[in-house]
Amino acid sequence: MQIKDVMSNHPVTVAPEQTLAEAAEIMRRIDTGFIPVGENDRLIGTITDRDIVINGLAQGKAADSAVRDAMSSDLYYCYQDQDVGEVARNMGEQQIRRMPVVDREKKLVGIVSLGDLSTEGAASAAGAALELISE
Numbered sequence: 001m002q003i004k005d006v007m008s009n010h011p012v013t014v015a016p017e018q019t020l021a022e023a024a025e026i027m028r029r030i031d032t033g034f035i036p037v038g039e040n041d042r043l044i045g046t047i048t049d050r051d052i053v054i055n056g057l058a059q060g061k062a063a064d065s066a067v068r069d070a071m072s073s074d075l076y077y078c079y080q081d082q083d084v085g086e087v088a089r090n091m092g093e094q095q096i097r098r099m100p101v102v103d104r105e106k107k108l109v110g111i112v113s114l115g116d117l118s119t120e121g122a123a124s125a126a127g128a129a130l131e132l133i134s135e
Contacts, residue, residue: 007110016068
């Protein structure tokens with residue numbers, strides 16, 4: 001089974017110059033804690049609800065600070081045609097719970113999460129990844 005078979009389609013992105021408040025509102029609206037950050041049609045990072053709190057607010061940054069000031073630029077992604085088991089192992093080794101999915105031209109096409117892996121028939125892959133993340 002490939003990642004494209006289990007990923008969430010139609011990912012929402014934020015721009016690095018958008019504010020932390022805007023990113024938080026988007027997260028609330030689409031019920032997620034993770035959004036890829038894009039600039040000039042390229043994926044440059046990710047921001048999570050935790051990034052907003054830990055790298056933003058707890059560091060004294062205001063809600064009108066730029067996403068760029070709190071995002072993670074350590075970018076992990078997978079390809080839509082990669083095997084679910086391989087991606088789950090990578091997620092476990094990198095200790096991440098969500099990952100952008102790109103096509104072979106590196107255009108963002110989706111997001112895969114441990115939840116996607118566990119609810120779409122790849123539960124053993126999700127369990128293995130979660131075990132590594134929990135170590």
